[in-house]
Structure formats: C-alpha cells, structure tokens
Amino acid sequence: MAAPAAKPHLVFFPFPSQGHITPAFQLARLFHHCHGFDVTFVHTEHNRRRLLRARGPDALAGAPGFRFVAVPDGLPPSDEDAARDVAALLLSLPTMVPHFKELVLSELPAASCRRLLVSDVDPILRAAEEIGLPCVTFWTTSASSFMAMQQIRHLVAKGLVPLKDAEQLRNGYLDSTVIDWAPGLPKGMRLRDFPTFIRTTDPDDAVLALTLRLIECYRTVPSAVVFHTFEELESQVINAMSDILPPIYAIGPLPLLLRETGGGDDAASTSAGSSLSKENRACLDWLDGKRPNSVVFASFGSLVKLTGEQLAELAWGLASSGYEFLWVIRSDQKAAGGTAVLPPEFLEETEGRGCVTSWCPQEAVLRHGAVGAFLTHCGWNSMLESVCAGVPMLCWPFAADQQTNSRMACTEWRVGVELSEDPGREEVEAAIRQVMGGGRGEEMRRSAAEWKDKAALAARPGGSSWVNLERVANEVLAPLMDKKRVC
Structure with missing residues (x-):
C-alpha cells in the first residue's frame, strides 16, 4: 500500500521582535486553519x-499540525522580559542560520518533505535558497514603508544618504528635502518621512x-511577497511595486480575516498566543464605565522607550487636556532602581480619570x-x-518604518x-484637544x-484580502511545494 502523501508544511521564521511575531503568528493560524x-x-x-513567563506552558503547547520550536539568537543569555535591542538583533541574525538549516534538514517530521519557508529575515531567506527550500x-x-525602503539605494546613489554631517539632523534639512520621485508614494514626502536607517553620517554604517x-x-530571493495590508488602503504603492518585485499579495488586516474565517476558534489559537508580555485585562473593566469616545489611549509598542523628560511632558499634556486616559507604560520603562516613572503630583491630579498599566x-x-x-x-x-x-x-513616530506610517x-x-x-506638554495637550473634539476631530473620525x-469589506468573503489569501495558498504555496522538495 502506498504511503499517504505528505501534508504541505510551512516553516514560519519571523524577525524575533513582537511587532513581527504577532502578524506572522496570525498568518500561520490562517493557513493552518483554512x-x-x-x-x-x-x-x-x-x-x-x-x-512561557507571560502565558504559561500552554503558550507553546501547539496543536495537531501546529508546533513551536526555538533557536538561539546568538546574544548573551537573558531572562529579562525586556525586548532585545533591534540593532543587536539585526547583527545577530547570521548566527541563527546554522540552527535554521539543521531544523529544516534534520529536525522537521521526516514525512514532511513538501516544505516552504515564510520569513522576513534576510539571512534565513538566503539560507533557504542555498538548501533548495x-x-x-x-x-x-x-507597503508604503517597503517602497520607502526600496528608495534608500537611490538616496545613496544621489548622495543624499549618508548625511553630510550630524547638523543635518537638527537644522531642518530632513524637513526641507522633498523626495517627489518615489513610485506610489506621496509627492510631498520629506526625507524625514523615510525610515530612520538613513539618519547616519557613517558611510560604513552597519544597519544601513x-x-x-x-x-x-526581497527583490531577488523569494517567489512572492505578502504584505500585511489591504489593497484599498495602499492601492497606489501596491500597483507601483508590481514592476520591482516578485508577485505581491495584500492580505490584511489579519485580525479581521481570523474572525471572518473562524481561525480564532481553533486549538492553535486558544492554546497559544503571541504576546511576549503578560496582558492586564483589568483595564477593559475600567473602560466599561466610561462614556463613548471619552478616553485617550496611549501606548508605544514593545520597543520604544521614552526618556524621563518625555514621560513627564506627556503626563502633564494628558493631565492638562482634561480627558480621561488609559496609558501603557511597560515594566522595562522603570527608572533606575525600579522606581516609579511618573511625577507624584501628576498621579494626584489625575486620580480617578487615569488608568496606567504595564x-x-x-x-x-x-x-x-x-x-x-x-x-x-x-x-x-x-x-x-x-x-x-x-x-x-x-x-508620535520614533524609529524604523514609523515615520513613513x-x-x-x-x-493621505x-x-x-x-x-x-520631542513634543512638550502644550503641544500634547493641543493635539489631544484637536483630535478628541472640534471640527478637525470630527473630520478625522469620519475618515476613520x-x-x-x-477594512471590514476587504476581509469578508469575496473581499480583496480574502481573495488574496486564497490566491497565495492555491497559486503560490501549493505549487511551490510540489516543485521543490527538501528531504
């Protein structure tokens, strides 16, 4: 009797920071479930x-056909819950390559020869090419930040990057230099709006x-590029990229697709999550008692660290606005010695109308x-x-792609x-009042x-992202795994 055909097997290897892990996990759930x-x-x-610390042993329990593995990152061991430094992670990526190759060639289930890698990690993608995966x-x-990054080589060729001297970071040069030739991007794009990797004066800058x-x-190795976006949001830049990339597909927003497909109800999602930090859900109970559209939510992701002065200015801007607020301040944002980072006077003044969580x-x-x-x-x-x-x-963008976004x-x-x-408290207060009330706020609320x-239409059956999800599975993944086998 012939052995049953091996199931197609996807290896997901995202860049190891929270902002990359979450959507990669969501996409993996979609392909597994649907x-x-x-x-x-x-x-x-x-x-x-x-x-494991944040979510317990079930976080990595997996499910039938969905498993988790781990490789060393090449950095000094650390049990801290703080995120790794991005620059250090970038430089450490090549050390993960041999572990990845061993995983693919030796450790994956023996029957699973129809394999394909899904990744955004340059050395891992190149390693896959070397072993025929x-x-x-x-x-x-x-997609807009991707196109902006594609222009960096042209900025270098035109002598705009690296910067001539550090003064160009402070004298308005980044604002006054307009880049109006980037395909699909707005004509008024300033140098300031490009990813911050360009903000160096060193021609040998390692991160650049x-x-x-x-x-x-990305232009030469993968057979296709999938973007976490939807066509209606970034149509111009998506159309412009078709000339410089392999086939491209916009699949997003992934949380909406998961809800539409029922992918949030399967064992892979209920027994495991992607958050590297323990979530405090009590803030949802606090929100339950508030009026509609009355709360300002402030959060700066998993990597950004504010200085003590920035925290204080933001705090007093929130206080002076008069609005209620929910503010996420990560545990690794503590001052030296683990002391509180917010002024006691601020906590007293905003008692009852503010909620701070980690x-x-x-x-x-x-x-x-x-x-x-x-x-x-x-x-x-x-x-x-x-x-x-x-x-x-x-x-309030800080680094990498955030300026473009x-x-x-x-x-747009x-x-x-x-x-x-580096906004002061008056600017923060004015911006909050502008968005929360008045004519400009109403206009933004209508656009939002x-x-x-x-976004909801794109994720529904027949919508652009729903269709693209089907196309990637049927036109890209399955045919590729039929053509090449790594056993």
Whole structure:
C-alpha cells in the first residue's frame, strides 16, 4: 500500500521582535486553519522563555499540525522580559542560520518533505535558497514603508544618504528635502518621512548596509511577497511595486480575516498566543464605565522607550487636556532602581480619570467604544488595529518604518495628527484637544469610520484580502511545494 502523501508544511521564521511575531503568528493560524497546512513556528530561545513567563506552558503547547520550536539568537543569555535591542538583533541574525538549516534538514517530521519557508529575515531567506527550500517573504509593516525602503539605494546613489554631517539632523534639512520621485508614494514626502536607517553620517554604517542587503534580497530571493495590508488602503504603492518585485499579495488586516474565517476558534489559537508580555485585562473593566469616545489611549509598542523628560511632558499634556486616559507604560520603562516613572503630583491630579498599566490586550482596547483617540508610536500593527477600530490617531513616530506610517496616516488617509519629534506638554495637550473634539476631530473620525468599513469589506468573503489569501495558498504555496522538495 502506498504511503499517504505528505501534508504541505510551512516553516514560519519571523524577525524575533513582537511587532513581527504577532502578524506572522496570525498568518500561520490562517493557513493552518483554512487550508490545512502543517506549521512549524520558530522563536528564539529568549522569546520562548518570555512567552512561557507571560502565558504559561500552554503558550507553546501547539496543536495537531501546529508546533513551536526555538533557536538561539546568538546574544548573551537573558531572562529579562525586556525586548532585545533591534540593532543587536539585526547583527545577530547570521548566527541563527546554522540552527535554521539543521531544523529544516534534520529536525522537521521526516514525512514532511513538501516544505516552504515564510520569513522576513534576510539571512534565513538566503539560507533557504542555498538548501533548495522555496520561500515567500511576509512583510509585516506597511507597503508604503517597503517602497520607502526600496528608495534608500537611490538616496545613496544621489548622495543624499549618508548625511553630510550630524547638523543635518537638527537644522531642518530632513524637513526641507522633498523626495517627489518615489513610485506610489506621496509627492510631498520629506526625507524625514523615510525610515530612520538613513539618519547616519557613517558611510560604513552597519544597519544601513543590512537594510540595503535586505531590500535586495526581497527583490531577488523569494517567489512572492505578502504584505500585511489591504489593497484599498495602499492601492497606489501596491500597483507601483508590481514592476520591482516578485508577485505581491495584500492580505490584511489579519485580525479581521481570523474572525471572518473562524481561525480564532481553533486549538492553535486558544492554546497559544503571541504576546511576549503578560496582558492586564483589568483595564477593559475600567473602560466599561466610561462614556463613548471619552478616553485617550496611549501606548508605544514593545520597543520604544521614552526618556524621563518625555514621560513627564506627556503626563502633564494628558493631565492638562482634561480627558480621561488609559496609558501603557511597560515594566522595562522603570527608572533606575525600579522606581516609579511618573511625577507624584501628576498621579494626584489625575486620580480617578487615569488608568496606567504595564501591558494590555491592545486590539480589544481599541475596539472598546470608550476609546476616542490613540496616541501611538505608529508601529504598523498598532496602526492597522486603529484603522480596524475606526479610532483616529495622535502620531508620535520614533524609529524604523514609523515615520513613513505616520506620514500616510496624517496626510493621505486623514486619520491622524502628527506630533513633533520631542513634543512638550502644550503641544500634547493641543493635539489631544484637536483630535478628541472640534471640527478637525470630527473630520478625522469620519475618515476613520470610512477606513474601518473598507477594512471590514476587504476581509469578508469575496473581499480583496480574502481573495488574496486564497490566491497565495492555491497559486503560490501549493505549487511551490510540489516543485521543490527538501528531504
């Protein structure tokens, strides 16, 4: 009797930080639940330990056909729950390559020869090419930021990057230099709106070199590129990228697709989660007692750290606005010695109208009717969750792709107001009042509601993202695994 055919097997290897892990896990759940792919999801050892501390042993229990493995990240061992430094992670990625190859060639189930890699990690994608493993890139941030990163090599060729001297970071040069030739991007894009990897004066800058190598990899190595977005939101840039990339597919927002397909109800999702920090759900109870659109939600993701002065200015801006607020301040944001980071006078003044927590179920918070505005660092997961909830944003970008995301939200989608790079309390207060009330706030709320409806339509059966999910499974993944086998 012939042996049963091996099931298609997807190996997910996301960049090992929270903003990449979450959407990769969501996409893995979709392919497992809707299309029957077996999945091996790869964490680093550091993140595996964080998951176990945050969510308990069930976090990595997996389910039939869905399992978790871990590889070393090449950095000094650490049991702290703080995120690894991004630059250090980038430089450590090559050390993961031999562990990845061993995983694929020796440790995956022997019958699972029909394998394919889904990743956004340059050395891992190149390693897959070396061993004949077909691969697809999953770009976890906006399509606009991807196009902006594609332009970095042109900025270098034109002599705009690296910067001539550090003074160009402070003298208005980044604001006054307009880049109007990037395909699919707004004509008024400033150099400031491009990913912050360009903000160096060193021609041998290691992170800039890695960025250029990464972009080249995406153009040449994978058989397709999947973007976590939806066509209606970024149609111009998606159309423009068809000339420079392998086949591209917009599949998002993933939380909406999971709800539409029932992918949130299967064992892989209920027995495991992707949050590396323990969530405090008590803040949802606090929100239950608030009026609709009355609360400002402030959160800066898993990596951004504010200085003590920035925290104080933001705190007094929130206090002076007069609005109630929910503020996420991570445990690793503590001052030296673990002391409180907020002024006692602020806590006294805002007693009863403010809630501060170390981490929260952000998607549920944004969907709560009491939340009227989102003060965000403009990480892409946060922005998509805000779009899905129809919540306007106060945009305070810090690094990487966040500047590009902020520009699009504020000038193209008209759902946000941008703060300066180092806003004082008066600017924070004014921006909150602008978004929470008045004519500008109402205009942004209407735009946010329209984008919320478009996102929901994209994720429904027959919508653009639903159709693209089917196309990737049937036109990209299955044919690739039929052509190449790594056994």
